[in-house]
Amino acid sequence: MSALLSLRSLFAVLAAVPLTFIFSAMTLVDLLLVRKNEIKAQFFPITWGRLICQMCQVRVDISGIEHLDPDATYIFVGNHASQFDIFAFQGYFPHDFRWIAKKELFRIPLFGPAMRRAGIIPIDRSAGRKAVKSLAQAAQRIRSGSSVLIFPEGTRSRDGRLMPFKSGAALLAIKSGVAVVPVGFNQTHQIMPKGALLPRPGTVYLRVGEPIDVSELTTADKQVFSERLYLEVAGLLDDCHRPASQEM
Template sequence: MIVRIFHTVFFYVVTILSFLIGSSLALLYLPLSKTKTKPFQIAAHHWARFLAFFSGIKVTVSGLENIPKDKALIIVSNHQGAADILLLLACLPVLFKFAIKKELFGLPAFGWYLKRAGYFSVDRKVVLSAYRTVEQITEILKEGGNVLIFPEGTRSKTGELGRFKRGSLLAALKSGAPIVPIAISGSFNIMPRGTFLIHPHPVKLTVGKPIYIASEEDYDNKVGEVRDSIARML
């Protein structure tokens, strides 16, 4: 237990220091970039790779060949644990934006970085927030960007795959963008709910074949198909 506490504290210290270094490098690269958000997304990718390696978490990745190239896409994953976004940022060969709790944007330095990277907030207490999120995702896709969505809406309490919120994939219908299903298995054990201690548990990340939602009539069936695809890969 003492070793685990020491490892966790040391990891958080390294996280903060590497975040400051990565932010500085992103700012230096900013004048050379065509977009204002890309340097911060690239820095987030490398930062996540460094932290995933430093944490001791062994990740096995398969199915990367299923990710479409040169096409805006929606990455849809189950949400087992707090490390999911970190692992997806580290392991996927594409940059992407995602929704984050509104409260995190208020954190000093970190909130600033989230905004500069183009990540967007979601307020679960406001009904209209879900509609605005769909509009934001659709706009990002139209601009050629990629978006990560957790259709369960929150982290799993048991590690099992939960129900998908019915409107979670409306942006795929509105934009015509392909949905890339991803299954994360094992991240639930890295940092279970109620603890900040890190357990370097092995993780399996599997990428499935793209799924398209062609019509409103087919929406519910396709949402079920995406969920079934993830369930089979777990």
Template structure:
């Protein structure tokens, strides 16, 4: 018993000395110590695995898109890709509210954007066949453009309104029967974790297609991989699915009201720590 206490005290003393040397507290010391231990695993295992899994699974997704269907490839391969990479990181995901999603219903999913890892969370745990709306320029990027096009993702030319309308009409054929489309209405990842201004594109898209908006809140991914950082760390995140919003109850000129309603829903959840 005395030996156990002595060991515990010596560990605490060493940790406090470590903290004092770094000018921080014990919690900070544990954080730095954890980063130190994780560093070789990050660069020796996780990062190579993320790249290798993408290189291996991308051609398989294209093949299944041709042999079976783009929707099958999008849901099965993308879900596996997201989950296996999350497992290797490791990232633990808790989900609430998924029962609000109805089978066979297509949604315009609207989510906040904190990290590249948001994509893993949405693909791996939302439980929907989702299509992304992407800038037309990404279609020309090697591998990414090829894979995304084969899986039925939507490329939109925002510099040409006529082509944008044509893309919207084409999207009507893809987004149906339970296949949904997803937007990050902030347009980019948050720098500090706060919720940025929402652009109206996603909501206009939903209104034009007559699809319900499904607000989704992601919490915790910024601690795993912040914007502009390579300091990848393990951790737990949560995915919260909110009540769908029926845009048919709003007129076209009332898009601002839909935007505010959805943004306030996500903001309230983010503030609920």
């Protein structure tokens, strides 16, 4: 990476945190005092995602969007190889959606209240009754019309390759009764792998699969369905992101 690109990337990284809080503040003001409309307020997180991508010279190419009904509710599931999965999807994915986020993030001043007001769905990832209750609440929100994106791996992959899926996403889909759409995030690991301090310019390739109906499934099917989702996402990935055993 050239010195000029390094400086630009450093500026983008340093600006990301204050930008996040600035856009959080604007979201809150808009929702509390101005338009008071959750859908219209998505302009702010969309602009936030695009701005970070543009500052880092990251382009986004999306294919397969024709599989989606613009008016339908979906659960999107994808691999998680980089922070740029979040920036790219938030900034450029054309279907309205909300995030599912761990409840601890909602405790962050300004950022947390903005997330809640913007429709982000909290989830308790601990064991026990609280986790079961939060899963039921999330399923109800999805049933009521909120599409969501979930990373079933639970964390970013260190080497960029797809890791095993946890069954929570499959269970949430079955409980909500909403079709699941696999999404492959390609080349984000090359832009900014886990542990990297600076991003590199590049292009993110989002590949969208066909919706998968869950109406005939029960909670007893969650593990088998989770394994199917894993294979569906793997089929949308470049060789460098697939598990070594599935390279073509």
